[in-house]
Amino acid sequence: MKRYVFLISLCVSVFATAQDADSLRLSEVRVTAHRKGNSINRLALQQTEDISRAGLVKMACCNVAESFQNSASVTVGYADAVSGARQIRLLGLTGNYTQLLDESRPLARGVGSPxxxxxxxxxxxxxxxVSKGVTSVAQGHEAISGQINMDFRKPSDAERLFVNMYIDSDLRGELNLSSALKVNRSGRLQVVNMLHASTDTRITDHDMNHDHFRDTPLMRQLSIASRWNYLAANGVQIRWGLRATTEGRTGGMNDYRPTSAERTRMQRGDTAYYGSNLRNQNISLYAKVGIPLGRLLDDPDSILDPHQSSIAVVADYDRFAHESYFGRNDYDVSEHTVSMSALLNYYFTYRSSLNVGLQSYLRYSDEQLQNCPGHTTATSWLASWHAAHPQGQLVDLSRDEAEVGAFAEYNYSQSDKLTLVAGVRGDYNSYTRTFYGTPRMHVKWNPTGRIALRASAGLGYRLIRPVSDNIGILATGALIEIPSPSSRFDPMEQALNLGLSYTHTIPMGRLGAATLSLEYFRTQFFNTVIVDQEQQAERIVMYSSDRKSFTNNWQADFSWTPVERLEVLLAFRFSDSRYTIDRQDGSHVLVERPLVSRMKGLLNVQYATRFRRWVFDLTAHLNGRSRVPTTTGQLSDDHLSPVYPMFYAQVTHRIKMCELYLGCENIAGYMQSDPVISADDPMSASFNSMNVWGPLMGRKFYFGLRWSLY
Amino acid sequence: MKRKNLFVLTMLFAALTVVLPVQAQKTKARQQKQLVTVVYQTDIHCDGCARKIMNNVPALGRGVEDVRVDVPTKQVTVTYDAQKTGDDKIIAGLKSIAVNAVRADK
Structure with a gap:
């Protein structure tokens, strides 16, 4: 039996950990206090970037979408300039192509996922x-550009109470509480409860570019979560929990307040009253049962943990309700999703296993677009729909959908040097009435202990939601052509993703190793749903296309600790993302995907004093050009956004159990000057706020504290 | 004007990157300390407990120079500057992160 010796020395360095290498398993090497904020995971089968808690606290990080400022892999943008909803991009594609996981459990992909x-x-x-490229077939067919797996606070965490308070120069206040408790004396039943409350309290509106529109909406959010874990003496684990959120955003013109009187004035066409109000409410329930089977398999030559076969049953229920209006466009959704999975992971030997499973979901959606009921001043696009559809000023996008699938995945590894995973799944979708086959393969080879080579290839499918996936289209005055279900429109996007990566740990300096990572990913679409605002002026057309559509993504990451407690991360990413759009004359043109930056450079420097009593973080971004689409219908009128830098800084001071932090985002105060087109006439068809390529907010200072009780 | 501001910010960023660690090294060299090493017997039982201590060394108070945790023997070895702190403060600091400790030599 291996001895567990855990000896850590902080005398030499916070980062240099003295360990008895002969007697230490790899799982014990992961000491969170010394983990880098952002790092390339050398053990993962896929090219994976880990952002630890140390990385999450490098900046304000109010929500997950804002947690990627120290990553070149993920670019954070906006869906539109009115709602201010953050949107991520991975491998040159919007976040719609990235699957979200809650501790390896796929989150429901419905209207609410954006x-x-x-x-x-x-x-x-x-x-x-953040895993790039296609991922395991066990988690569905939807991850085309990658996965974001969120590791929540755990019931087994040591902090009995954690408090985080935050306020910024825009007077946005935030409170986060978390409490992990052992419920019974044996400690087998544990729970973690979490609460988040935030609101904008500012009295004056921020309009730094003087377009009479708020730079950011007024936001408020209340969220709670409760996650339970029961570990029985025989190894059976039962996990269950819930998460509930209510969120509201009020955007639009500076003086707009979401009262019924002002909304009525807006609906009547008063151009001084363009406003938007958005409300999301969702509740998610989940239960997981895991039962270990057979004996524990171990290999003394392996640095990995012992393995054991297991079966698991997972059930999820999600309820999502959305009510919003953008000017005179009303959009309401009510959705219920139930999903079930049964999984068997069977180990033939320590290095050979088969993972099989059955999965299904059932989804009921009521989804409606409406244009100011009761008023005759319908905007042009709904007037057009009204002419073609006698049911009135209502576009009913409701649908019921079911999917049943099965998968099998074989995993083989040879002495920690070579790992091969090959999987296939088949799914039948009742909405498209089509069967989809999804083969995927991953190879990881470690020719030496310092080098890891990875390759992945596989298909991915994603069923689009025309409006919620592109919520920014509602923040325009353009005529929107949503294809009807009976048209030759294929809502299931299909793509092949290929990826290669090379990770090298290089001995450098007296403090240890630097890590260099090079990667290339290509996504080749066979069917793309295109939201085209360039075909005609003042019109947004949606169609599916099997013409050329691809992205190429190159990235290099280099991280190093040159001096005691000094971390340097340098990363560059280049993207070439293109698709073919249809022109009004029947021709087709291959163009750059709009608003995808061609390049991003990132430098993050962190210096910590001994025991991290003081931590200094400095981050610089250089954002490359992106194509800003034309709104005149003439492709020659498109243009490139400028290259712009962003700077961030934060100082953190630890006093006993309390951590105080003070920071500044967008130090240079760079802002996109024209995020809202035709801001002076928001009821016109030329009004457009969905082409956001740069920051909407200027310089922002923030201050916060974190306090823990054990 | 904007370009000039950006240039100044970039230079400031680079200067801080170099100056901060160098200054910290110099400060360290100037200090004269009265270092004491004490072994504490604790009730820790797992790697999670060890991580908890290592993540919260500032909770032990000022003057702590080195902390070592040995899970099998349940011992925590602390080297501290006796001019700034003492046994009682270290034990109270460990108590604040739910670790009960007594001096191993008592």
């Missing part, structure tokens, strides 16, 4: 893992 990253507070998480 809002999910905005709703989960960063302080609820212990870490985030």
């Amino acid at each position: 809002f999910m990253l905005n709703q989960i507070p960063g302080s609820w998480l212990n870490g985030i893992s």
Whole structure:
């Protein structure tokens, strides 16, 4: 039996850990106090960037979407300039192509998924893992560009109470509480309860670019979560929990307040009263039962943990309700999703296993677009729909959907040097009435202990939601052509993703190793749903296309600790993302995907004094050009956004159990000057706020504290 | 004007990157300390407990120079500057993170 010796020396360095290498397992090497904020995971099968809790607290990180400022892999943008909803991009594609996981459990992909990253507070998480390329077939067919796995605070965490308070120069206040408790004396039943409350309290509106529109909406959010864990003496684990969120955003013109009187004036066409109000409410329940089977398999030559076969049953229920209006466009959704999974992971030997499972979901959605009921001043796009659809000023996008699937995945590894995973799944979707086959394969080879080579290839499918996936289209005055279900529109996007990566740990300096990572990913679409605002002026057209559509993504990351407690992270990413759009004359043109930056450079420097009593973080971004689409219908009128830098800084001071932090975002105060087109005439068809390529907010200072009780 | 501001910010950023660690090293060298090493017997039982201590060394108070945790023997070895702190403060600091400790030599 291996001895567990855990000897850590902080005498030499906070980062240099003295360990008895002969007697230490790898799981014990992961000491959170010394983990880097952002790092490439050398053990993961896929190219994975880990953001630890140390990384999450490098900046304000109010929610998950804002947690990627120290990552070149993920770019954070906005869905539109009115709602201010954050949107991520991974491998040159919007976050819609990235699957979200809650501790390896896929989160329901419904109408609510584009809002999910905005709703989960960063302080609820212990870490985030960003996996690139296609992922395991066990988690569905939807991850095309990658996965974001959120590692929530755990019932087994040591902190009995954690308090985080935050306020920024925009007078946005935030409170986060978390409490992990052992419920019974044996400690087998544990719970972690979490709460988040935030609101904008500012009296004056921020309008730094003087377009009479708020730079950011007034936001308020209340979220709670409760996660339970029961570990029986025989090894059976039962986990269950709930998460509930209510969120509101009020955007639009500076003086707009979401009262019925002002809304009525807006609906009547008063151009001084363009406003938007958005309300999301969702509740998620889940239960997981895991039963170990057979004996524990161990290999003395392996640095990995022992393995054991297991079966698991997972059940989820999600309820999502959304009510919003953008000017005179009303959008309401009510959705219920139930999903079930049964999984068997069977180990033939320590290095050979088969993972099989059955999965299904059932989803009922009531989804409606409406244009100011009771008023005759319908905007042009709904007037057009009204002419073609006699049911009135209502576009009913409701649908019921069911999917049943099965998968099998074989995992083989050879002496920790070579790992091969090959999987296939088949799914039948009742909405498209089509069967989809999804083969995927991953290889990881460690020719030496310092080098890891990875390759992945596989198909991915994603069923689009025309409006919620592109919520920014409602913040325009354009005529929107939503294809009807009976048209030749294929709502299931299909793509092949190929990826190669090379990670090298290089001995450098007296403090240990630097890590260099090089990667390339290509996503080749076979069917793309295109939201085209360039075909005609003042019109947004949606269609599916099997013409050329791809992204190429190159990235290099280098991290190093040159001096005691000084971390340097340098990263560059280049993207070439293109698709073919249809022109009004029947021709087709291959163009750059709009608003995808061609390049991003990142430098993060962190210096900590001994025991991290003081931590200084400095981050610089250089954001490359992106194509800003034309709104005139003439492709020659498109243009490139400028290259712009962003700077961030934060100082953290630890006093006993209390941590105080003071920081500044966007130090240079760089802002996109024209995020809202035709801001002076928001009821016109030329009004457009969905082409956001840069920051909407200027310089922002913030201050906060974290306090823990054990 | 904007370019000039950006240039100044970039230079400031670079200067801080170099100055901060160098200054910290110099400060360290100047200090004269009265170091004492004490072994405490505790009730820790797992790697999670060890991580908890290592994550919260500032909770032990000022003057702590080195902390070592040995899970099998349940011993925590602390080297501290006797001019700034003492046994009672270290034990109270460990208590604040739910670790009961007594001096191993008592």
